[in-house]
Amino acid sequence: MTADLFVNAPCGLFARLPAGVDPSSLPRMPEVSTYAIIQYNGQNLAGWQRQSAARTGQGELEAVLERLTGTRVVTHAAGRTDAGVHAIGQTVSFAVPVRWNPKELLRALRALLPQDMWIQRVGLAPPGFNARRHAIARHYRYVMGCDPAACSPFRRPFEWALCQELRARDLKRVAEMLLGEHDFRAFSIKGQDKPHYRCKINLAEWRERDDGRGFIFEVEADRFLHRMVRLLVGTMVDVGRGRRPVDDVSHLLTATDNAETSPPAPPEGLYFVGAHYPKLDEVTDQ
Numbered sequence: 001m002t003a004d005l006f007v008n009a010p011c012g013l014f015a016r017l018p019a020g021v022d023p024s025s026l027p028r029m030p031e032v033s034t035y036a037i038i039q040y041n042g043q044n045l046a047g048w049q050r051q052s053a054a055r056t057g058q059g060e061l062e063a064v065l066e067r068l069t070g071t072r073v074v075t076h077a078a079g080r081t082d083a084g085v086h087a088i089g090q091t092v093s094f095a096v097p098v099r100w101n102p103k104e105l106l107r108a109l110r111a112l113l114p115q116d117m118w119i120q121r122v123g124l125a126p127p128g129f130n131a132r133r134h135a136i137a138r139h140y141r142y143v144m145g146c147d148p149a150a151c152s153p154f155r156r157p158f159e160w161a162l163c164q165e166l167r168a169r170d171l172k173r174v175a176e177m178l179l180g181e182h183d184f185r186a187f188s189i190k191g192q193d194k195p196h197y198r199c200k201i202n203l204a205e206w207r208e209r210d211d212g213r214g215f216i217f218e219v220e221a222d223r224f225l226h227r228m229v230r231l232l233v234g235t236m237v238d239v240g241r242g243r244r245p246v247d248d249v250s251h252l253l254t255a256t257d258n259a260e261t262s263p264p265a266p267p268e269g270l271y272f273v274g275a276h277y278p279k280l281d282e283v284t285d286q
Helices: 057-069 102-112 168-178 228-241 247-252
Strands: 002-008 014-018 031-040 086-097 117-124 137-145 180-183 198-208 214-221 270-276
Touching: 031 057, 031 102, 057 086, 057 102, 057 117, 102 117, 137 228, 168 198, 168 214, 168 228, 168 247, 214 228, 228 247, 228 270
Parallel strands: 086 270
Antiparallel strands: 002 014, 031 086, 031 117, 137 214, 137 270, 180 198, 198 214
């Protein structure tokens, strides 16, 4: 009887360890720095970051990598998405034994990951590359449904089913206020131990959806605080509904807490779009 554990074999084939063999007792092979672009439907995930008693994106990916390599593989992602948040371009870095070339690893990951996760690309990265520390910008998208059909079970899991008209002009005005470097303490959850709350936003814009069913908010910054995008969207939508004056956003950018910030937008409409890395521009995908 063999153990249900795969280890890397020549040419990326799968081999099984005999029962009772501890993978950690095997000699450690030289490793190569690797990155992957992953997509996932966050509907049934408790976020990206590994948790001991919940299903997460990091937990699922690391379990498959351990199954393939026979050793624990620690991954680092560009953004730590919350429960229910989706990703269409999450960058993840890790190291794998040199026998695993990007092409074979891509094939294996696609075969073994659950159906709500998919690997878009695998490539070689510079030595020591870390998807979180080395990102110079991160991009999020928020999708809003303003028509009654947004409540459809085929749309509700992937957008905010607001089912209410918004004032496009006000949305665009408040988005422009976010550009540049500001203190976003009012748009972060309480209890965060941060050296500072300043973020530099170089893209913040609302646009009408091509299907005419609502709006999309695009935002890119050098860093984001925990739940920052959802708090921003929740507050801006209240402005678009006429529940708050436009100037409220400018006032909140000077606030010292989030006491006057609107509740966060629901996670279903939020997508991690991608991150930017100057070092990866020089690497050829395999």
